[in-house]
Amino acid sequence: MGDRDLALAAHLMRRAGFGASRGELETLAARPYEDVVGDLLRPERFPEVEEDLVDRYYGWDSFHGPPARWIYRMVNTRRPLQEKMSLFWHHVFATAFFKSEHVASLNRQLQMFQRVGMSDMRTILLELSRDPAMIYWLDNNENVSGEPNENYGRELLELFSMGAGNYTEDDVKMAARAFTGWTFAQPIPLYPHGHYDARFEYRPEEHDDSVKTFLGETGRFDGGDIIDIIVRQPATAAFIARHLYNFFVADEPQVPAWPIEPPRDPEAIRILVGAYLDSDGDMRTVLNAMFTSDFFKEAQFRRVKSPAELVTGVLNLVETHRTPEPGIGVYQAAVTAMGQELLNPPTVEGWHTGKEWIDGGALSERVNFAVNEVGDGSKPGIQAIVRRVSESGSELSPEEFMSVCLSLVGPLTVGDETRAALMAYAESQGPLRFHTEADEEASARRIVRMVQLIVSSMEYQFA
Amino acid sequence: MAQNGHNGKDPALVIVQLSGGNDFMNTLIPYTSAVYHDSRPVVGIPADKVLPMDDQLGWHPSAAALKEMFDDGSVAVAQGIGYPNSSRSHFRAMDIWHTCEPVEVGTEGWLGRATREIDPGGENVLTAVNFGRGLPRALAVPGVPVTSVGDLENYGLMTGIGDDDQRREALDVFKQMYAPAVGTGPVMDYLARTGLDVLKGADELKKAPAMYESDVEYGDNAIAQSLRDAARVHLAGLGSRILYTSHGGYDTHANEVPTHPQLLSDLSGAISDFFADLRAHDAADNVVMLVFTEFGRRIKDNASGTDHGTGGGAFIIGDPVRGGLYSEYPSLDPSRWANGEDLEHTIDFRGVYGTLLEQWMGIDPTEIVGGHFEQILPFANGS
Numbered sequence: 001m002g003d004r005d006l007a008l009a010a011h012l013m014r015r016a017g018f019g020a021s022r023g024e025l026e027t028l029a030a031r032p033y034e035d036v037v038g039d040l041l042r043p044e045r046f047p048e049v050e051e052d053l054v055d056r057y058y059g060w061d062s063f064h065g066p067p068a069r070w071i072y073r074m075v076n077t078r079r080p081l082q083e084k085m086s087l088f089w090h091h092v093f094a095t096a097f098f099k100s101e102h103v104a105s106l107n108r109q110l111q112m113f114q115r116v117g118m119s120d121m122r123t124i125l126l127e128l129s130r131d132p133a134m135i136y137w138l139d140n141n142e143n144v145s146g147e148p149n150e151n152y153g154r155e156l157l158e159l160f161s162m163g164a165g166n167y168t169e170d171d172v173k174m175a176a177r178a179f180t181g182w183t184f185a186q187p188i189p190l191y192p193h194g195h196y197d198a199r200f201e202y203r204p205e206e207h208d209d210s211v212k213t214f215l216g217e218t219g220r221f222d223g224g225d226i227i228d229i230i231v232r233q234p235a236t237a238a239f240i241a242r243h244l245y246n247f248f249v250a251d252e253p254q255v256p257a258w259p260i261e262p263p264r265d266p267e268a269i270r271i272l273v274g275a276y277l278d279s280d281g282d283m284r285t286v287l288n289a290m291f292t293s294d295f296f297k298e299a300q301f302r303r304v305k306s307p308a309e310l311v312t313g314v315l316n317l318v319e320t321h322r323t324p325e326p327g328i329g330v331y332q333a334a335v336t337a338m339g340q341e342l343l344n345p346p347t348v349e350g351w352h353t354g355k356e357w358i359d360g361g362a363l364s365e366r367v368n369f370a371v372n373e374v375g376d377g378s379k380p381g382i383q384a385i386v387r388r389v390s391e392s393g394s395e396l397s398p399e400e401f402m403s404v405c406l407s408l409v410g411p412l413t414v415g416d417e418t419r420a421a422l423m424a425y426a427e428s429q430g431p432l433r434f435h436t437e438a439d440e441e442a443s444a445r446r447i448v449r450m451v452q453l454i455v456s457s458m459e460y461q462f463a
Numbered sequence: 464m465a466q467n468g469h470n471g472k473d474p475a476l477v478i479v480q481l482s483g484g485n486d487f488m489n490t491l492i493p494y495t496s497a498v499y500h501d502s503r504p505v506v507g508i509p510a511d512k513v514l515p516m517d518d519q520l521g522w523h524p525s526a527a528a529l530k531e532m533f534d535d536g537s538v539a540v541a542q543g544i545g546y547p548n549s550s551r552s553h554f555r556a557m558d559i560w561h562t563c564e565p566v567e568v569g570t571e572g573w574l575g576r577a578t579r580e581i582d583p584g585g586e587n588v589l590t591a592v593n594f595g596r597g598l599p600r601a602l603a604v605p606g607v608p609v610t611s612v613g614d615l616e617n618y619g620l621m622t623g624i625g626d627d628d629q630r631r632e633a634l635d636v637f638k639q640m641y642a643p644a645v646g647t648g649p650v651m652d653y654l655a656r657t658g659l660d661v662l663k664g665a666d667e668l669k670k671a672p673a674m675y676e677s678d679v680e681y682g683d684n685a686i687a688q689s690l691r692d693a694a695r696v697h698l699a700g701l702g703s704r705i706l707y708t709s710h711g712g713y714d715t716h717a718n719e720v721p722t723h724p725q726l727l728s729d730l731s732g733a734i735s736d737f738f739a740d741l742r743a744h745d746a747a748d749n750v751v752m753l754v755f756t757e758f759g760r761r762i763k764d765n766a767s768g769t770d771h772g773t774g775g776g777a778f779i780i781g782d783p784v785r786g787g788l789y790s791e792y793p794s795l796d797p798s799r800w801a802n803g804e805d806l807e808h809t810i811d812f813r814g815v816y817g818t819l820l821e822q823w824m825g826i827d828p829t830e831i832v833g834g835h836f837e838q839i840l841p842f843a844n845g846s
Contacts, residue, residue: 096554097554098552098553098554098555098558099552099554099555101552101553101554251650304650336597337596337597339597339598344554346558346568346570346600347568347570348568352570352605354650355649355650355653355654356605358653358654358657359598359603359605359608359609359657360588360608360609360610360611360657360660360661360664361593361597361598361609361610361611362598363654363657363658363661364611364619364620364661365596365597367620367621367637367658368620368621368622368623371620371621371623371624371633372623375623375624415644415647415651416644417639417640417641417642417644418640420639421636421637421639421640421642422636422640424636424639425632425636428632449629449633452621452624452633453633453636453637453640456620456621456633456637456640457640458640458641458651458654458655458658461654
């Protein structure tokens with residue numbers, strides 16, 4: 001197993017998961033890469049997170065419960081890609097707490113993403129269209145025969161499947177009419193019973209059963225027929241491919257610019273579109289094509305980490321919160337302070353990603369969070385790093401000291417400025433020695449400081 | 464544009480956000496109205512407890528410090544502030560106040576836009592400063608540097624490193640790592656500039672606590688400490704023009720009787736101390752404060768507290784202010800209740816923002832608030 005295998009395994013786990021401990025990465029790097037991808041694509045081979053145990057520690061009742069639990073799942077799941085795809089769909093089908101203030105239905109939506117997020121596009125859009133949180137978010141409960149509300153029909157086309165410029169205003173109207181009568185049963189009142197969710201309800205008396213022409217096809221369409229037509233469109237394949245590329249491979253411009261700016265890597269999009277069309281929109285097929293491609297393997301550190309990725313990545317580095325314990329809410333608050341309030345995105349367009357994650361306040365939060373987390377030498381992951389450095393020799397040159405730390409934190413590739421700055425720190429106190437107990441203590445402190453400096457670097461902001 | 468009496472100094476605007484929906488009817492109380500007392504058997508303040516302003520309105524007894532400032536003529540009340548079809552969701556309503564977009568969902572904050580007008584090149588990273596964690600959307604505009612200070616004593620990077628020498632060493636390494644490099648691309652360039660901006664802001668901000676001396680003793684509560692931080696930054700003369708902070712806990716659905724008076728008492732005391740502090744340093748003549756909340760509360764109480772309503776009130780405070788009542792107190796006549804249960808708004812909040820931007824800050828508000836809205840004239844030398 002070489003450093004390249006390790007770097008590739010780390011890259012895969014940052015993208016298809018939420019990072020992994022060094023020990024886990026070494027196990028993964030020793031296996032054929034395609035097998036590791038195969039396991040990621042088959043979450044059912046691995047046990048679920050034990051919700052019963054989580055229930056005893058983390059509540060449901062307030063808004064802060066479910067996002068904190070989700071962070072726990074991200075860090076501890078043995079089905080990391082299933083959880084990452086849930087985050088992906090949450091980015092694309094952005095539904096926010098602020099309108100409904102109904103956390104139980106949002107949580108139900110999240111569970112739906114976990115359940116069907118890696119199935120096929122038809123199943124996913126059908127479930128989405130029947131999801132109470134989405135129905136309320138985009139007013140489809142007010143979409144009735146004779147008085148259509150176009151909100152859901154429009155966003156389904158513009159933001160959830162085909163992208164602007166690939167359909168007409170008439171298509172929007174027809175789609176809206178097809179989804180009339182798709183609503184939800186009134187939940188039990190929010191106060192004091194807020195943790196009961198709503199459920200989908202189809203009301204034939206509110207449905208517009210007339211003949212409709214949609215994207216050139218004509219029939220007595222209902223919502224399911226509309227989705228059947230949408231998922232066959234090459235525009236849908238291209239739109240979802242670009243979303244996947246932006247989320248898993250490298251930062252693209254924001255969605256509203258897509259009709260104008262061409263993709264960063266048109267050949268990559270072509271490959272993903274091909275996989276989508278050949279498999280009738282099967283997500284596992286598309287994801288497999290992506291993760292095994294050269295364009296994916298070559299895209300290390302080409303995306304700015306989202307706050308959720310940064311926080312969960314650090315937690316996987318320090319290896320804490322492996323079982324439920326108080327304090328997970330701190331991490332939800334950290335993700336929020338960095339600009340990503342989970343389950344409460346700012347608009348239906350979702351979060352702006354890439355460099356737009358970064359402003360002065362967010363960068364301070366990111367740097368201080370990571371520096372503080374890794375600064376505690378008693379955390380298991382940090383203890384492991386210190387142990388591994390000390391096992392690599394009884395005396396390390398400054399160059400070796402820096403390199404082995406960069407490797408253990410990532411392996412992280414850094415630019416000349418960062419390398420020179422870290423090297424200056426490494427040299428400031430000479431070689432790293434482990435001859436005596438006093439040496440060991442001093443060296444442990446230097447290793448912790450080196451790791452703190454590494455996680456504060458620009459390069460660490462990238463996935 | 465009007466030029467106000469701030470002695471040639473740049474005008475500064477302090478914003479205090481009351482989060483949760485302050486009960487305006489229990490802040491400035493229509494204490495002689497039978498409708499008020501009938502509607503609020505539980506949370507209503509008895510007429511003999513109210514601090515009267517005139518024969519119709521009076522201050523909540525816990526807002527005595529605010530009343531005193533009003534009597535001194537430095538508090539303007541924008542009565543009945545709101546907007547059409549007021550949202551009852553905290554999040555959405557606060558977003559609307561932050562972005563001035565009541566119909567579409569907006570992402571750019573009005574004060575972020577104002578910051579861009581004041582400092583188009585982003586020269587001073589302290590032009591706008593938030594006191595609190597995270598950035599309120601009101602201050603967020605892509606590309607506009609804004610500083611957010613959780614803890615002024617301990618602001619900046621690497622704050623978890625306790626030892627001063629070691630922290631300085633770590634910051635030196637950070638500075639080298641974020642040095643501008645050639646050929647690394649626009650994202651890296653942006654990240655490097657942002658990192659160095661944070662360092663620069665922190666270097667400047669740490670002067671503030673060091674320079675500060677005052678005889679004013681602020682209360683031991685969150686809003687008092689936040690406003691003390693704002694005073695220290697203002698007094699340090701770092702070029703800050705917009706200072707923002709929030710005071711939470713106003714969502715008084717239940718147990719309003721014990722909770723709301725404490726909030727008003729903390730808030731009024733903090734504001735009073737803030738201005739006393741500025742006056743003691745001869746630094747109050749270029750500061751105006753806006754106190755706002757995302758909505759008022761329902762006219763009728765729910766036997767424990769009050770639910771989300773509309774038409775609230777905002778306060779414009781400061782020595783340059785011509786104190787008094789502006790706009791109209793919403794009618795209590797049940798036939799004029801909005802939605803049959805709410806105070807009708809009588810002035811659009813965007814007009815009050817426009818008032819502050821145009822008449823105080825000297826900035827054209829049209830683009831910032833999204834149109835022309837009726838303004839009030841709360842400044843002594845106003846046009």
